Amino acid sequence: MQRYQILVINPGSTSTKIAVFENGTRLCYQNIQHEAAELEQYPTLADQLPYRRDMIMSFLKENGIALADIDVFVGRGGGLIAMTGGTYEVTDLVLEHARTCANGVIHPATLGSQLAAELAKAGGHGAKALVVNPPDVDELQDVARMTGLKHVYRTVHLHALNLKEMAIRHSKSVLHQPYEQTNLIVCHIGGGISVSAHHHGRMIDGFDIVGGEGPMAPTRTGSLSLANILDYMDQTHATTQEMRQLLTRRGGLVSHLGISDTKELVRRKDTGDQYAQMLWDAMLYQIEKCIGAMATVLKGQVDGILLGGGMAYNPELIARISEACSFIAPVSAYPGEFEMEALAAGALRVLTGEEPLKQYTGVPVWQGFPWDQVVIKDGKVQN
Template sequence: MYRVIVLNPGSTSTKVALYEGEQRIFSENINHPASDLAVFPNIVDQLPYRKEIITKTLKEKGVDPGEADAFSAICTGLMPMAGGVYEVNEKMYAHGQIGPGSRHPGNLGPLLAKDFAEEFGGRAFIVDASSVDEFEEEARMTGFAELLRTSRGHPLNQRAAARKYAADCGRAYEELNLVVAHLGGGISVSAHCQGKMVDTVDSTRGEGRMAPTRSGTAPLADVVGLCYSGKYTEKEMLTKIMKTGGWVAHLGTSDAREVEKRIAEGDKFAELVYRTTAYQIAKDIAAMASVMKGKVDAIILTGGVAYSEMMTGMIGERVSFIAPVKIYPGEFEMDALAAGAIRVLDGKEEPRYYTGEPVFPGFIKETK
């Protein structure tokens, strides 16, 4: 019964939980007032503040960090890496402070885990960082010689849902071919081929289908026209793609419950937007199935929007011919962080070590 303290820093809150084995003993969502965070010029400067509040919360819950076998944290924004459980090393800690993702609160995760482990004992882990990149070569190339596709999405929750399905059917995740769609404010659809995420379509940077707050893909020539129309700055265009596209652009809301309420009240345009989103998600799922040559054991729908029977029903109607559709609504990030640490502590999985080096060095152009 290993004791694992799980840490999940977000933009305005930090989730902390204690697990004994895979049983959650307690979980707390610590809110951080904007006035408290405003005094820190950079995300990394929040580290002592968040650590102090976490320590105080653990004390109030009667939890001694010194009795923890491990501290397991979320991680975002590091260099691309293979999936799995990583033991936080000096290179990861350094990149968390100054690296490419140092502006994202999720990158406080490995810093917090290592600081707690060094002060109280135990080991420090991160699990399936947002920068998991296990793409095949064909998934990387674009029609622009200057641009490559890199993996970005929701690997932690996708893999957690996939592992839940594997456990439910009595098989190992590493022997299954799955298409997993995370349905939230952002949407990602991935091909999980025998334990590796070999391709992903993620709406965060403008790929795939529209999402509640993302634009998704659009004809590139027309997008270039908008960029040079003089109406929008670069920042405003990126905001359209990442924050105010999709449902927000069309309907002024990112809440699936609000959209369904409008549909129930007879709003035909809201119904069209919702139906179009399901249509586009289904296309992405079919595309990921083709990556695995149609050999798909199951299609898994997860994330907050997967609670919607209307949305999952519309998607299922279009893709159930490929494979059975299984629904695991919600998010399992905290459970996944604990489970990953426990797999290593149990000796069931070897920890990986972050190198900070690109997982893909580039294409080799052979000429005769």
Template sequence: MKKIFAINLGSTSTKVAYYENNNCIIKDSIAHDSNEIQGFKSVFDQQDYRTKCIINYMDEHNIALDDLDAFVSRGGQTEPIPGGLYYINEAMLEQVESGEYGVHVCSVGVRIAYELTKDKKTVPLTLDTPSTDEFEPIARISGLKEISRRSCFQALNQKAMARYYADSIGCNYEDLNLIVVMLGGGISVVAHRKGYMIDGPDALEGEGPFSNNRCCSVPIGELVKLCYSGKYTLSEMMRHINGEAGLVAYLGSTDIRQIEKQINEGDSYAYDVLDAMCYQTAKDIGAYATVLKGDVDAILMIGGMANSKFITQHICDRVTFIAPVKILPGEREMEALCERAYDGLTGLEEIKNFKSMRNEYV
């Protein structure tokens, strides 16, 4: 029997799951106090705190670290890599922790998986990391010669939900053309063509619709002026676009249920901001329909915000002429992490070794 433990670090929670073979024994979410989280200067400073929460959880549920065959974490950001299962190794951690490819708390998870399994038989794994890059060459040409467009979004849930949808209609993911709209902590609209995510945003650093605390695409000249205004250092500016922008900047909250309540009580400003987020998302769906040359089997709305009628309705109003819209709220990240780790352990799927390729082409 294979014993697998999975972790998935989000901004306000740590999701955990324990599987024996392909059977889910426990799936849970450890909620964190937002004041406690905000007290950390950088996401990387949360490592000890999150590790303690995970260990306590395992102790309370009699899950012995030494007995595990795999400890799998949602991945962190590295140079662009093919999708799939990877061993977490030092080369991967060095890139993840450099922050060069974007900063998100999921990056801390891979370090925790690695540290907790050191000198044990347990293998530390990650799957379909946010740096999974299946772009076509045309999608990389940005127009500014020094900057190549790159893929950075919640690839794990994008792939897991796309496969889940394909299964649910009796099709292969590899036979479908989909636009998958992740409405989660961030928003990413991605074109999937026959099993490959051929174009999508760098959702952490400035592309796509604005979301909870990210600004994403903005008028670029104005952004450059703000960078040189003397008001921000480089790291302050990075935090400004990914941490202090989006809904939190306009409305002081990322809680959609709370924002909807304000709207229902007559807050027209909150209405306009949330409507603008939906408008930008719909506009992106239109753009990605052209990537697929109009041949779109379905538009999937996934993630926590897909629970919001306001959001799904306001997006649908503008996009149903493109393709049928399927609303599949939530995520299948823990299932994907555990099931695919099992496939890796039993030889059904290759487990890749991460190796940096970035100096190979210079």
């Protein structure tokens, strides 16, 4: 097989992760941490671009790698309109939507495509810039979109990149089948918790963890009764914006104990803290229930249940979920996250012809049902 060098760029809220791969082998890697005070001097995300670019250039210089040595530049996607999974070329439209956060989500991941494109252009040898399975992947089956409220439809926001990488790896190395021929329940269990159903290469259902669905997580409430939410707002006079913060950033363990570190939760419950023990039990119980729900989505035809994310390093978590769910399918652990490897692997599949390179259209993958006479975006009616 031809040898390809792949530069991977993954900007986060407080870090920029950089790696160079030769095919599937990582040659060098750095996780650059950014102090909050350092980033605060940049009024907008766009203003951070030169700062992060210069750090990437310093990394390459330190490792003796020239831009001309790189065959393809891959950035974490973000800010894009909902699309099917896959590897996409960074075009002018991708860059425009990333810069303007076209999907309404302002996150440093939007810098990934921009940095990849800028460095590819600076290389001067025609190398492409790509994004792989951006956070905006939407492959829901139609029936999963319906709700009991007219003109309100479900969308999902999940750890798409890591979920799909686990599914692809497991299908190939354990099941010895293409991802497109397997049925899997795939979970990312970390600071956020995603549970998803994968049917023949498509992520056909899951929980909208940004919207408040799914299990309780370190910083998220998970699913709540609407009556509970309305009662809480009446009692506390919380605004809509305050509720959004509570549901996605100040819920879960933060709401109960003021912590977001699950290692601290485990330490407390292991020393006899009954409150911490109940929270731990409840979080695992809710994950197990969600896995059960996804099993019904796949009609019980499940080839495997995959557990990834930082919390998957905990042996008790793996044992507990296995005990509850192994009657559905074998449970396998993939601790940590494979975002950098996933970005490189997506690019490599395109370079070797295993997977087609997709073109981003900017048109939502789903725009409502035939009977809808309104424009639907992110599951909401647009005026």
